[in-house]
Amino acid sequence: MKAKALIPRRYWPLLSALFRALRYVGTRVVCPCCRWHFRRFLPFGVVVKRVNALCPRCGSLERHRLLWLYLKNRTDLFYNTHRVLHFAPEPVFAKVFQRMPLLQYVTADLSSARASVRTDIMAIPCKDNSFDVVLCNHVLEHVLDDQKAMRELFRVLAPGGWAILQSPIERQRAKTLEDPMIVSPRERERAFGQHNHLRMYGCDYKDRLEKAGFLVKVEGYSGELEKRDVSKYGLPNEEIYFCRKPLPPVTRGAVLAGIASPVRN
Secondary structure, eight states, rough: HHHHHHHHHHGGGHHHHHHHHHHEEEEEETTTTTEESOOOOHHHHHHHHEEEEEEEETOHHHHHHHHHHHHHHHHHHSSSSSEEEEEEEHHHHHHHHHTTTEEEEEEESSTTOOSSEETTTTTTOOOOOOOEEEESSOOGGOOHHHHHHHHHHHEEEEEEEEEEEEEEEOOOOOOOOOOTOSSHHHHHHHHHSTTOOOOOTTTHHHHHHHTTTEEEEEOHHHSSOOOHHHHTTTSOOEEHHHHHEOHHHHHHHHHTTTTTOOOOO
């Protein structure tokens, strides 16, 4: 207690996170986001606690670690210049992207004080074709009109640009479940999996994105990795929804000829 009294209060959360991480240091699992090694990841979950989910150091969850590896290994986000719009920015990503000199990084959120732009995703205050990359993860299931939000994301994305738009999906469900009559938190949790979700997406999620104009490629990235790596990094069996905005016909031929390519081979 005496030592704590000597440390400014603003540093207490950082020290608490550091001490928590040190308690679990080991060799069994690795967080690719912070590159720390641990005996295991911690349990985490809003409704049901998932084992081996939360990184003790940076707070990444399974889906964050999967997306980190995908962005680093399948795109050039970490290596080239991009204008990036990140909706509801996860701290584990934002802390890194804000320090990357090649990125013009803009964060957006409806209410978070951490975001550089306070905005409704259904009415983004940016010009058409403003960004090369859009990241929006686990947001659309909270939005009143998700189709309008998807069209807005498409509008601000530049032709040839790409977006990753992740949402919880129930693979056994063919069609998205949504019902405006379901309004109570308890009913929404039962129907949609969480009290503040407005829908449960089904296998038609790709169709909904394509309806907004995107060219969508669904990638089972974690299924392509070695099983030992899936276990080591604590990854989910979750597909990546990689979305492109089509190029105008005049530009498309140049890109196909190899003049420009926004994604790594």
